[in-house]
Amino acid sequence: MSALPQAPAPEVALCAQGLNRSFGGLKATSDVSFDVAAGSITALIGPNGAGKTTLFNLITNIFPPHSGTVSYFGTSLAGWSPNRIAAAGLIRTFQSARVFPGMTALENILVGRHRLNKATILGQMLRTPFARGEEQARVRRAEELLDLIGLAAERDTNAMELPMGSQKLLDVARALMARPRVLLLDEPAAGLNDSETAELSDLLLAIRASGITVLIVEHNMSLVMNVADQVIVLEAGKLIAHGTPAAVQADERVITAYLGAAEASPDEGTAS
Numbered sequence: 001m002s003a004l005p006q007a008p009a010p011e012v013a014l015c016a017q018g019l020n021r022s023f024g025g026l027k028a029t030s031d032v033s034f035d036v037a038a039g040s041i042t043a044l045i046g047p048n049g050a051g052k053t054t055l056f057n058l059i060t061n062i063f064p065p066h067s068g069t070v071s072y073f074g075t076s077l078a079g080w081s082p083n084r085i086a087a088a089g090l091i092r093t094f095q096s097a098r099v100f101p102g103m104t105a106l107e108n109i110l111v112g113r114h115r116l117n118k119a120t121i122l123g124q125m126l127r128t129p130f131a132r133g134e135e136q137a138r139v140r141r142a143e144e145l146l147d148l149i150g151l152a153a154e155r156d157t158n159a160m161e162l163p164m165g166s167q168k169l170l171d172v173a174r175a176l177m178a179r180p181r182v183l184l185l186d187e188p189a190a191g192l193n194d195s196e197t198a199e200l201s202d203l204l205l206a207i208r209a210s211g212i213t214v215l216i217v218e219h220n221m222s223l224v225m226n227v228a229d230q231v232i233v234l235e236a237g238k239l240i241a242h243g244t245p246a247a248v249q250a251d252e253r254v255i256t257a258y259l260g261a262a263e264a265s266p267d268e269g270t271a272s
């Protein structure tokens with residue numbers, strides 16, 4: 001028995017075990033297993049077509065795995081609908097997500113809170129005191145999030161008129177409005193310039209500091225290396241490395257995968 005007290009193991013927010021999913025003859029994910037520690041930022045990287053978005057779809061049950069399991073804070077998500085998964089606080093953004101046209105920045109964030117409304121539809125239509133109080137609290141929360149992403153001054157601006165970087169931040173803020181416990185972000189830095197990417201890095205660190213676990217698919221290696229606690233690397237559907245950013249960056253298999261795919265080292269900014 002050790003004379004020293006044992007540090008408790010970190011709580012596991014997400015646990016994927018043996019995930020397999022094929023499309024026709026193509027194995028999009030092949031026996032993929034990993035843990036995501038609660039309160040961490042974990043990055044999922046890999047060349048185009050490696051299976052990253054497929055893994056997000058398996059975790060959120062957009063389609064089920066052909067075999068394997070996903071558990072969320074120890075509870076299996078097998079058979080759960082995407083809505084039930086979101087209601088449990090596992091919230092994702094989509095690679096192609098953009099702002100809702102014709103809505104202001106504030107309204108774009110408010111969209112993320114609708115599933116949490118407790119007032120009945122009739123209560124909302126009749127504007128009962130309960131429904132009004134709930135609406136005011138939602139607006140306050142959306143304003144706090146606008147402040148957090150540095151867009152308080154753009155509260156009433158049509159979101160389509162905002163630069164791409166601001167639109168991407170709004171997308172993340174909308175996901176935060178749903179009060180996630182775990183946030184899955186699919187390429188939030190795609191299309192951003194360097195200063196917009198730096199703002200996104202700060203936001204991700206603030207999200208982690210608030211206790212939310214983040215799993216992020218991202219091609220921008222500087223962002224990944226700056227913010228991630230752990231990095232998972234996929235290649236052609238297989239997990240080829242999982243470790244700290246420094247360990248993964250020095251991993252021969254990772255270097256080879258990236259050299260083969262993009263003729264560039266993963267430490268050189270955007271990898272593909």
Ligand SMILES: Nc1ncnc2c1ncn2[C@@H]1O[C@H](COP(=O)(O)OP(=O)(O)OP(=O)(O)O)[C@@H](O)[C@H]1O
Nearest residue numbers: 023026027028046047048049050051052053054055
């Ligand atoms: N719904 C689908 N039907 C058929 N094939 C699919 C489907 N979804 C993904 N695939 C295939 O599975 C493989 C993995 O795709 P996936 O989108 O998960 O990769 P990725 O790592 O997210 O790629 P990228 O970085 O380009 O977004 C690819 O070969 C893709 O063509």
